[in-house]
Every structure is written in C-alpha cells, then in structure tokens.
Amino acid sequence: MQTRRNFNFIKMSNQASTLFDKVWDAHVVRKIEDGPDVFFIDRHFIHEVTSPVAFLGLESRNIGVMYPERTFATADHNTPTINQHLPVADPLSANQLKALESNAAKYGISHWGLGHARNGIVHVVGPESGITLPGMTIVCGDSHTSTHGAFGAIAFGIGTSEVEMVLSSQCIMQPKPKKMRVNVNGKLGRGVTPKDVTLYIISKLTTAGATGYFVEYAGDVFKNMSMEGRMTVCNMSIEMGARGGMIAPDETTFAYINGREQAPKGEKWDKALAYWKTLKTDEGAVFDKEYNFDAADIEPMITYGTNPGMGQGITKAIPTSDQVEGGKATYDKSLNYMGFHENESMLGKKIDYVFIGSCTNGRIEDFRAFASIIKGRKKADNVTAWIVPGSHIVEAQIKEEGILDILTDAGFELRQPGCSACLAMNDDKIPAGKYAVSTSNRNFEGRQGPGARTLLASPLVAAAAAVTGVVTDPRELLQEI
Amino acid sequence: MAYDKFTILKSSAVPLPIENVDTDQIIPARFLKATKREGFGDNLFRDWRYNGDDTPKQDFVLNNPIYSGKILVGGRNFGSGSSREHAAWAIYDYGFRCVVSSFFADIFKGNSLNIGILPVQVSDEFLDKIFQAIEADPKAELEVDLAAQTITILATGENESFDINGYKKHNLMNGFDDIDYLQAMKGEIKEFEAERIY
Numbered sequence: 001m002q003t004r005r006n007f008n009f010i011k012m013s014n015q016a017s018t019l020f021d022k023v024w025d026a027h028v029v030r031k032i033e034d035g036p037d038v039f040f041i042d043r044h045f046i047h048e049v050t051s052p053v054a055f056l057g058l059e060s061r062n063i064g065v066m067y068p069e070r071t072f073a074t075a076d077h078n079t080p081t082i083n084q085h086l087p088v089a090d091p092l093s094a095n096q097l098k099a100l101e102s103n104a105a106k107y108g109i110s111h112w113g114l115g116h117a118r119n120g121i122v123h124v125v126g127p128e129s130g131i132t133l134p135g136m137t138i139v140c141g142d143s144h145t146s147t148h149g150a151f152g153a154i155a156f157g158i159g160t161s162e163v164e165m166v167l168s169s170q171c172i173m174q175p176k177p178k179k180m181r182v183n184v185n186g187k188l189g190r191g192v193t194p195k196d197v198t199l200y201i202i203s204k205l206t207t208a209g210a211t212g213y214f215v216e217y218a219g220d221v222f223k224n225m226s227m228e229g230r231m232t233v234c235n236m237s238i239e240m241g242a243r244g245g246m247i248a249p250d251e252t253t254f255a256y257i258n259g260r261e262q263a264p265k266g267e268k269w270d271k272a273l274a275y276w277k278t279l280k281t282d283e284g285a286v287f288d289k290e291y292n293f294d295a296a297d298i299e300p301m302i303t304y305g306t307n308p309g310m311g312q313g314i315t316k317a318i319p320t321s322d323q324v325e326g327g328k329a330t331y332d333k334s335l336n337y338m339g340f341h342e343n344e345s346m347l348g349k350k351i352d353y354v355f356i357g358s359c360t361n362g363r364i365e366d367f368r369a370f371a372s373i374i375k376g377r378k379k380a381d382n383v384t385a386w387i388v389p390g391s392h393i394v395e396a397q398i399k400e401e402g403i404l405d406i407l408t409d410a411g412f413e414l415r416q417p418g419c420s421a422c423l424a425m426n427d428d429k430i431p432a433g434k435y436a437v438s439t440s441n442r443n444f445e446g447r448q449g450p451g452a453r454t455l456l457a458s459p460l461v462a463a464a465a466a467v468t469g470v471v472t473d474p475r476e477l478l479q480e481i
Numbered sequence: 482m483a484y485d486k487f488t489i490l491k492s493s494a495v496p497l498p499i500e501n502v503d504t505d506q507i508i509p510a511r512f513l514k515a516t517k518r519e520g521f522g523d524n525l526f527r528d529w530r531y532n533g534d535d536t537p538k539q540d541f542v543l544n545n546p547i548y549s550g551k552i553l554v555g556g557r558n559f560g561s562g563s564s565r566e567h568a569a570w571a572i573y574d575y576g577f578r579c580v581v582s583s584f585f586a587d588i589f590k591g592n593s594l595n596i597g598i599l600p601v602q603v604s605d606e607f608l609d610k611i612f613q614a615i616e617a618d619p620k621a622e623l624e625v626d627l628a629a630q631t632i633t634i635l636a637t638g639e640n641e642s643f644d645i646n647g648y649k650k651h652n653l654m655n656g657f658d659d660i661d662y663l664q665a666m667k668g669e670i671k672e673f674e675a676e677r678i679y
Contacts, residue, residue, distance in 0.1 A: 143562065208584060446528045
C-alpha cells in the first residue's frame, strides 16, 4: 500500500497535466496497488430513491455519518408535480420521502424536502445555491450528477453501496478513469442549443463511446456557452458512457457563482478564486482520446430510437441498419418499439406529449427558449404538455419574467418542480404507444412510462412540436421574444 | 450487505443476445420505491418479462423453462444508463451471480462488484461462441473461475481469460466489502479532511 498526500493542490512535477488530473489527484487519500484509489468526496447529494438502503446499511453495521455537513438531501425523483401541498397519495412514494426526512434529521443532514423553498431537482438546486464549486469532487446516487462538471468539478453518479461509503467515511473506492477531450470549435447556427451540441456528440460517439473515460469539453462553443448550457452538456456525458464530463472554470463560471447563498464570501472568495484560476488543462497535456467537431455541422437534433446515441439532425431521414453501429436485430427491435421505419423523415411525425423539464433542461434559460417560440402561438390541440421547472427558484423566475403569462395565453399550464416524466416514477407517465418530445436525457424503452415512445430534443424543438403537434424544425418558428 | 463468497461458478446460463441493455430495462423506475433491499428480483426485466396485465410474455427468455442458471449472458454494452444499484440487486435477487458480456457500462459494473455479482467481460467472438453453445444446448454449462480469471464453455473446452483488479478479486473471493476497508482507515481520512479548502 502506498500513501500519497496532496496538501496544497500544487503539482510538484513539471509535467503538463489535465484539469481532470489536477482535481482527481488532489482527492486521492490512498492509492491501492492493483486496485482503486481511496477517493475523497467534498460534496454528497442524496435523494429519496437511492439513499434509504444506504442508511439501513449504516444501522446494521452500527456506524454513523462521518461528516454530515458534507451531505445535502433533496426530494425530487418521486415527488408529485401538482398539489404538492397535499399528502403524497402513493403510499410507497410517501414512505420514501418520509425515510429521507427522518434519516436526514437523525444524522443532522440538511434536507430540502417537498414544500421547502429550496426544493427541486438535485442537479438544479446544488448549482443554483452555490453548493457546487470548481475543483470539488461531487457524487450522488444518480448518474446525472455529471451535471456539476460544468463548474470544473469532478462529479459523477454512484450506486447505493457507495452512498453508504460516502456517508460513513466521506470516501469511495474508484479506479481512475482514462481521459478524453471533446473539442467543438466554430459558431453554432441559429436555433442550435447546448442540448443539440450534446445530442450531436453522443450520436457521433455512440452510447458506449466514452465508457471508461472522463471527458473534458473544450473549444469555442463551450467557452461561449452559459453556465446553464454547460450544465446541459455535462449532464448528458453519462449517455455516451462517460462517468462524467467537465469544463474548465472561467469568468463565466465565477460570475455565476459569485453571490450565491452558499458560495464563499470575502477573503474566502478571493482565496477560492485564486485556486479556481489554476484549474485548467496545461498546454501539451495528453489525453487518451480526443475528438474534434465543427459547430457548423450541428443542426437542431432529435432522437429516433431507444438510446440517446440514436439521434440526428431534425431534417435527416432515419438511418438504415447498415449505417449504424451494432447489430441489425437490436436496431430493428428499437425501430419497431418506436413504430418507425428506416429512411422515414422525422419532420411531420405526429406527436402526443411534450415534456420540458428535468436536470438536463429544467433551468430558466430552457424555459426562456421554450417561451420564445410559444409566444403569440397556441398549443396544438392534439398535444398534452407537461411543463416542469427544475426547482422552486426556477418556478419563481418563470413567474417573475412573464414566461408564465406567455405559457398561459398559449394554453399551457405550469407544474411544480421535480424529476417528473423524465423517469416517470411519479404519476407523470406517458401512456403506452404515445409519442413524447422530451427535453430530458433518456429515450430508453419505457423510460417515460411503460410503452412510452420518447423523442429527445432541445427546448426549442419541444416548443415547435408543442404548437404544431408534429415534429417541426424550430428554425422555421424562431422569433424575437 | 454481506454476500456469498465467489470462487468457482459452474452453471448453465440464460442468454439475452440484445445490445445496450439499459438499467431501465433491468428494472424500470416505478419499481424503485422500496426503502429496503427486498424482492427486486420479481421485477427484473419487468416490461420485457410481463405484459401490461402482468401475464408473462411467453417469448421472453426468463419465461422459457428450458433456460436457467446462475449466469446471465447479455449483448454488448450491458447495464448502460442510470446508476440505480437496484438493477444489480434485481439480478442478484433473481439468482444470478455472474453476468457475461463483451462490454459493460461503468456504474453497473462497479455496482455489481460491490454487491457480489461478478461481471465477466469477454471478447465479442467469445460472446458469440457462448450464445452458440447455449443455442445448441440450453443446458450447456459455463465455468467461471475467479482465482484463475477464466471462463470456459465446458462442452467444447474453449476458454478465455478476463480482467479484474486484485483488490476487488480479493474482496469477492472472501466476501469482504469496501466499507470494512474504509472504516479501518478513518484516521487517515480525518487527517486528509482537515486539509481540505472546502
């Protein structure tokens, strides 16, 4: 066994290193020979679904929570998105919410339960409250924890056994992943959003193309992207198999964090900022794999199949099986589930539901984008739309900015925050056989309800479908808000 | 939670020759509402296994009595998607101790190792051979030898070696888990924590 410490975050050797290396190496408590690193976790988020069994584990071993102030609980996966003031009707869901509340109380963990002013989706409320900071290690029993990588943090999803490890020792056992850099340079076209950028990258790399890697996103497109856009991109890293993705913090990052409730203040801010400015990949640092894409090649995207890698520009026809990786049987099964055929156009396909929300696209910029197309138009009669803010803060912004009025005028209703139809654990389930244009992250079979058919897309594509009732190129409907 | 030690597993296998089997297929989100680790095997592959009215789908492999065993053999990129450990719990609870594929998603692989399921990654060619052997004889047995890190198709004697890090191998063979290890080094973790800027 070798022990290695890194007390001052300064790499002693002259070797050029990556952003990922800098943050990872500063968190290794012990390196196990022919085994994983004992990896220290700065921030741990928990929610009601993947934490109860971890707390049971602590009890059966008779061990406690080592640093309760490093864990933050919020209820999101299993919460209703209407009538949150009423008792939760489903007894199993209510039981999970109660378990989270009592576990948090028992161990002194901060808890933003249903009805709390700060409640919302874990990956929305962490950043908006200033809990997520550059250079941190952040985990949660949820694969979209990769979202927090937008701040230059190493953030990834873990299983419940690991939740128990973090609670009891603030560490997990992790082999260090390989390093990948994805560069996107140039200027994005009109109507092309961060969601399209990520769906494009995943379509190129496939759903397993980054498995075993941690990704750094670099290039003009990410430099010019807002923090919320960066979160959307990092969020979807897991959908190409990567454990996480990250973007070097810069002035955009610092400006976003400055002044947030739990962000460092005064002297602490100055000290933190000085450290954050060192968090970038050195010139000449080597990645195990590198991809380069041109922003001009990216169209508004939509998926046609049953994994997030099965996406393409909205104007393109569905590929034939010989044009895609993997076996024909799996491809046929997927198209059959979707009720689609090779060579069909996606444009003009009738849809039944629109869902805007989730940890991928449930922030204020997403609702602004959605409203920019909705404004002055009406919801299509054949469409049921679920509009679900990522948090109460986002909900309040929607109201303050007049977006709610635009939505109401067009015949839409706003729901209350939560994960909702992204994973359909609550009542927000798309019925079997129905088509949903969804701003969420997964189009797996049954993800949005048994038999539901999901088309992943950006808030602009979702808005265009919501007002026309069919898959529509949002560039035809863009207007100034 | 304690699990059975893993040494040598000799068993017939259940074939699932589909690629990109994601954790929403292994166990859909609506079955994640328990607060205890119990009964997840009942909902393993729920929507592939049962119709909407809860009657079994006859063409799904788990409903076909000619296939059985403690080894599940899946197509490439098994376990992608959500971090839900419930997927691994469902597989374990159903009675599988080993999953064989030519590629695994990271989180699923880690979760499996943490609860005592051995993920065995073989080449695409060897995976095809396993599927062919099971097609020829549904009772065809595989032998997974963790100490030797080999998997063998017993009918033909064909075998391949697989990777696993020494630490995890030691844990699985002895039924140890990471929490025991971490509890034993809390002093070292405390010193480390004291130096954190956050």
